[in-house]
Amino acid sequence: MRIAMVGAGGVGGYFGTRLAVAGNEVTFVARGRHLEAIRRDGLEIRSPLGAFRAPANSAVASISELGPVDLVIVAVKLWDTDDVAAQLRPAVDRGARVLSLQNGVHKDMILRRHLPDEAVLGGACYISAFIQEPGVVTHNGTLQKVVFGDYQQEQTPLARAFLAACHAAGIEAEISSDIERLIWEKFVFLVGLSATTTAIRQPIGAVRAHPRSRALLRDLMAEVIAVGQASGVQLDEKFADDRLAFCDTLPAGMTSSMHNDLEHGNRLELPWLSGGVAELATRMGISVPRNQAVADILAPYELGGPAMD
Template identity: 25%
Template sequence: MKPIKTVYISGLGAIGAAYAGKLYEMDPECVRVIVNQQRRDRYVSDGVRVNGRLYPFRYLLPEDTADPADLIIIAVKQHQLEQAIIDIKRFVRKDTIILSLLNGIVSEEIIGNSYGMDKLLYSFVVGTDEVREGTSIQFSSMGRIVFGEKENIEYSSKVIAVKDLFDKAGISYSIPENMMRELWWKFMMNVGINQTSAVLRAPYGVFQNIGEARELTAMASREVVLLSRKAGINLDDSDIDKYLRILDTLSPQGKTSMLQDIEAGRKTEVELFAGTVIELGNKYGIDTPVNQMLFRMIRTLEQAGSS
């Protein structure tokens, strides 16, 4: 596979903007951001800043004529995925690689239903503490992108192409042998920390220092551990300990994306987290009382915040 020269990004939130900035620093000509007219007008008018630096990204409307991308990175929220799949259509060709940085364990298959699983690599971001206010993003830890095929004992040509790009751009990454286990691990982490932080309105420091908060996030995550055994993934309590150690490295003032959504009155991804846990619990006959409670609490916060 040829080297990646053009990268189009759908979604300029905290994660999308941070990685768009890294690619822009490598080569301003290589990166484009796919947006609708309203967002383009706002980004051009207000500017997009990452850690105080202004990035004059080049924007593409879904209807624009442009060469297809070598790599498309989708970094939207789950409820925006359907539109993103439509928006990237003109820019996908036979050998385009698609990376979905969405949370959860289902986005790759959803995208693959439209464009073919042969274009997809599984991926997620871990160890990041980006905070977004309007079009300004701040972070002390950018984290890393975990990506690959389902199994990566030997690297495919797609994996090598993305690896080479990330090396050139200075983007931290890891390529696990068992990608599906890592994907479930990140899902377990999000089910725990994202949801409990939103309900408690608590930054990372609360979970670093208060035992009861720490145990609450672990309780939500243990339900994913039980489900993973039924799904053949086989997470265990050591995987919870692993993410709690990562949590301890983040800025105490940092906030999860779900907490930021609640504070800003935006739609959260609770259906992607607790909703998926509840659905899988029904499928496998496993009780999920913690996530049942979190789902109802977060939906209440959403509706109260939007009223």
């Protein structure tokens, strides 16, 4: 397949490199020192599953430099989604479809403001990976999964082709016939993990060990479920308890990318996580006091700040 990977960080870098090594024509859209390193030496993946390297000169600086592709995978930070989506129309007009592996539930809403509904695939990924240094992405653990599907609930030839490409690349992947619900289910957990670890400034082990922070974690997830149900998504009332039990199975030292961004003084994806929950709830007249409190607590750090000691 001809694949454009818009964003070459932990998610885009890992999955894009695996796909490239398997023989797909993958072009990364990257920037800065990371772009320079990929152009010079390729993109290296360090993983418990092995070492992989995408070829040199497999990256460009902008979407406008891309040639014809079958699939565009969006893996940038959420605040860049509007800008990226506005530049993707020429690729879509040439027949490409677009799959976002970003966090949250707002991503595809933004893409659909710029692109035809039928061009947008729904998707979610499950992985812990980050840029170790320019040109190098480190994968934590062995979890590396992609789930995607058409919102029209049809398995199109392109979706089946991408599934086959993932399997050939050693990526765990599946097609979902209810991708919107699956995206919301991931969002429930993601909001709980990101909100608690970032606001409390501790990994999940500390959060789940104390009864009051454990209750906060559950309440945050329950509020997301309420907003999802009000949006018409079929989410089980007991799903917050299910995700809380799942949190008990996680390594005690596991944290979230938002917590990592806070510690390094980086911009936060807060407006699309707890802040996004609060914004959607306000539109629907629903009260989400726990998520609103997290959004307020972290608001001074939303655009970045000094690194934590």
